[in-house]
Every structure is written in C-alpha cells, then in structure tokens.
Amino acid sequence: MFRGLRNFFAEYLQSLLARYLVGVEVEALGLLGGDVVLEDVELRSNILGEALRTRLPHGYDVAAGSIRSLTISIPWTRLLSAPVIVKLSAVQIELAPNPATAAAGDSGDDGARDGAEAAADS
Secondary structure, eight states: OHHHHHHHHHHHHHHHHHHHEESOOGGGSOGGGSOEEEEEEEEOHHHHHHHHGGGSOTTEEEEEEEEEEEEEEOOGGGTTTSOOEEEEEEEEEEEEEOHHHHHTTTHHHHHHHHHHHHHHHO
C-alpha cells in the first residue's frame, strides 16, 4: 500500500512541476530518491501570469520568470506525518507592459484614478 501512495504522490508532484517549470524532464529527476535540487529553472510565464493576474499592476503581464534554486525534500518514510519541504531561492519575475492595454487607451483610466485620489486628499 505504501508503494502505491508513494507512486501516486510522485506522479502528482511531477505533474505540478511540469505545469510550472520549462524544460524540466520531471521523470528523470529521481523524485522517489528523496531530495531534488534544481538550479536556474525557468518558470512558464503564461501560467505564472494566470496565477498572479489579480495581483499584477494594471496594464502589465508576466514576461519571464526564473528560480535560481529549487529544493524539494520528501520524507518518503514519514509521508503521512512529516511535511514535504519546498525551498525557493532568488525567484525573479519580469513584468512588461501589456500591449493590448496600451492600445486600448489606458491613459483615460489613469486620469480618472488621479482625479479620485485628488478628491480623496481634499
């Protein structure tokens, strides 16, 4: 039974990594062996953009993203009682103006926002 749970968890973790990381052959990482360390990993900007959409400054999209070091520690012998630890070092996210927003005449919104801020300050 433990082997089945272990395989299920490893496959699930591999599918998550493949969703967010570019060019990582998750099958070759050796997730069943314990700790996994990845260096200079590129993030999928489209997926990162979707995840951060409501938190990005208006008019910007995610252009690129990377992680200097990603470490995953899996306590296989205590999987149900100990945490899986994921450590990220130096996450970089590059934003770029959204051309569709700029083409739509975004300056009208800024003026309205400035006016509302000025009214609130009075």
